[in-house]
Amino acid sequence: xxxxxxxxxxxxxxxxxxxxxxxxxxxxxxxxxxxxxxxxxxxxxxxxxxxxxxxxxxxxxxxxxxxxxxxxxxxxxxxxxxxxxxxxxxxxxxxxxxxxxxxxxxxxxxxxxxxxxxxxxxxxxxxxxxxxxxxxxxxxxxxxxxxxxxxxxxxxxxxxxxxxxxxxxxxxxxxxxxxxxxxxxxxxxxxxxxxxxxxxxxxxxxxxxxxxxxxxxxxxxxxxxxxxxxxxxxxxxxxxxxxxxxxxxxxxxxxxxxxxxxxxxxxxxxxxxxxxxxxxxxxxxxxxxxxxxxxxxxxxxxxxxxxxxxxxxxxxxxxxx
Numbered sequence: 001x002x003x004x005x006x007x008x009x010x011x012x013x014x015x016x017x018x019x020x021x022x023x024x025x026x027x028x029x030x031x032x033x034x035x036x037x038x039x040x041x042x043x044x045x046x047x048x049x050x051x052x053x054x055x056x057x058x059x060x061x062x063x064x065x066x067x068x069x070x071x072x073x074x075x076x077x078x079x080x081x082x083x084x085x086x087x088x089x090x091x092x093x094x095x096x097x098x099x100x101x102x103x104x105x106x107x108x109x110x111x112x113x114x115x116x117x118x119x120x121x122x123x124x125x126x127x128x129x130x131x132x133x134x135x136x137x138x139x140x141x142x143x144x145x146x147x148x149x150x151x152x153x154x155x156x157x158x159x160x161x162x163x164x165x166x167x168x169x170x171x172x173x174x175x176x177x178x179x180x181x182x183x184x185x186x187x188x189x190x191x192x193x194x195x196x197x198x199x200x201x202x203x204x205x206x207x208x209x210x211x212x213x214x215x216x217x218x219x220x221x222x223x224x225x226x227x228x229x230x231x232x233x234x235x236x237x238x239x240x241x242x243x244x245x246x247x248x249x250x251x252x253x254x255x256x257x258x259x260x261x262x263x264x265x266x267x268x269x270x271x272x273x274x275x276x277x278x279x280x281x282x283x284x285x286x287x288x289x290x291x292x293x294x295x296x297x298x299x300x301x302x303x304x305x306x307x308x309x310x311x312x313x314x315x316x317x318x319x320x321x
Contacts (some may be wrong), residue, residue, distance in 0.1 A: 002321070003052045003111035004300050011043050011053075013298055019107065019115040026064035026118055028073060030319040032294075033057040033109040034134040035307040036164060037223040038246050039102070043304070046248040047104055054110035054317070055102040058124060058133035068118070074136045076120040076273055077101040093270050110297070112319055122273050125281040131294075132287055134316055135168070136276045139285070142168040144271030145242055149217060151176040160231050161221035162189040162200070164290070164314050165244060169221055170198050171285050181215070183234075188311055192289045209234055220244060225251040237261040242268050290314050297321075 001018040004011055021027045034056035042049050055077045061068045080087050080095035087095050101116070102108020124133045142165065151157060155177045159170045162184025170182040170193050182193050182200045190200035214236035220227045221244040228243065228251040235241050241263050258265060279285050292312040295303035297319055307315040 001112040002297050003107070004054070004297065004317075006043055006050060006053055008045075008048070008050045011300065011304065013300060016052075016111075018113045021063050021115045024117055024119075025115045026068055026073075026121055027062045028057075028059040028075070028114050028116060028121070029062050030057050030059040030109050030111060030114055031130055032134050033317045033319055034138070035303060035315045035317065036138060039110075040304070040308055041246060041248050042103065044248050046246070049103060051102075052107035052109075052111050053102045054108035055100070056134055056137045057109035057114070057319075058130050058136075059109075059114070059319075061121070062113070064118065068121075072124040072130070072133070073121045074124055074133050074273070074277075075101070075114075075116045075122065076270070077103065077137065078270060079106060079117060079120065110300070110317055110319070112297075112321060122277055125277065128277070128280045131291060131316065132280055135287055135290070135314070136273055136280070137270075138165055139168055139172075139279065140271035140273050140276040141165065141244070141269065142172040142271070143275050143279070144268050145169065145219060145244075146172065146176065147271065148266050148268055149240055149242060151217065153177055154179050155217065156215035157181070157217045157219065158183055158215045158231075158234055159219045159221060160184075160203075160227060160234065161223065161245075162186055162193065163221070163223060165223070166221040167193060167290055167313060169219055169244065171196065173219070174198055175284070186311055189313065192313075195289075196286055203230065206234075211236070214239070216240065217242065223247060225249045227251075229253045232257055232263070235261070235263050237263070240264045240266060242266045244268050291316055294318055 005014040033054045079099045080092035081097040099105035156179045218231045218235040219242040220231035294316045
């Protein structure tokens with residue numbers, strides 16, 4: 001099969017053996033796979049990963065139990081052991097023995113085929129478009145914030161970062177409060193959110209916020225090591241700072257500020273796929289304008305370049321030949 005292989009230094013198109021599903025697994029033919037910031041960080045050296053990247057996907061089950069064959073699916077990325085104390089207490093996403101699709105110890109979705117445990121795959125409802133289903137994983141990550149932080153109607157929330165994940169987070173948070181501000185560096189991306197009624201601002205215009213105007217909650221989704229420091233400056237004393245970015249470089253931040261201002265810092269990662277799929281099925285979120293390009297596997301250089309460009313949002317790789 002064709003797959004994009006990262007050898008630790010560069011990404012290249014290779015012909016490799018298709019994976020063979022083990023007992024309790026399904027073989028999935030990948031139709032589309034989304035490129036996210038984590039993928040871009042991986043090809044810079046994040047996680048020291050080698051193999052096939054990619055973890056946002058939609059595909060068709062080719063091998064598995066009869067009731068799964070031919071089903072359109074997406075899948076959760078954490079493959080947990082199911083036996084450790086974390087798995088037994090509902091923290092399987094933090095299993096110390098886990099592998100992670102396209103990120104840690106498990107070949108990912110920038111390929112014609114992948115395997116996943118049946119417990120990890122989810123059917124995509126018939127009324128959800130394939131390209132919308134590519135967003136299930138990042139949408140679940142955005143929804144995870146609502147599980148961790150209580151947001152009431154009228155709560156002031158700043159979302160910092162107008163990229164792929166920031167756009168989804170803003171749409172999710174807008175379901176809870178009408179006092180939301182999406183902050184970014186790119187006027188065209190901000191206009192996309194503004195068309196949905198979301199208030200926006202350029203970061204260059206609000207570097208300093210008066211104390212009485214600082215929000216209760218700041219959500220950092222810049223994908224940039226400097227984002228932590230920027231978000232911390234915006235957060236009010238006693239506020240909540242939610243961190244969503246992963247990156248190779250270590251951020252520089254004054255941790256004393258967290259102590260003195262008694263700021264609660266919340267790390268936020270993977271979310272509930274069922275909630276994301278239900279939201280898409282019920283047309284509860286608008287994904288209009290979030291795809292910036294679709295490229296076949298053999299045009300991966302252009303796909304990566306487009307994904308990393310200043311004005312790009314979600315880039316999708318078409319894996320189905």
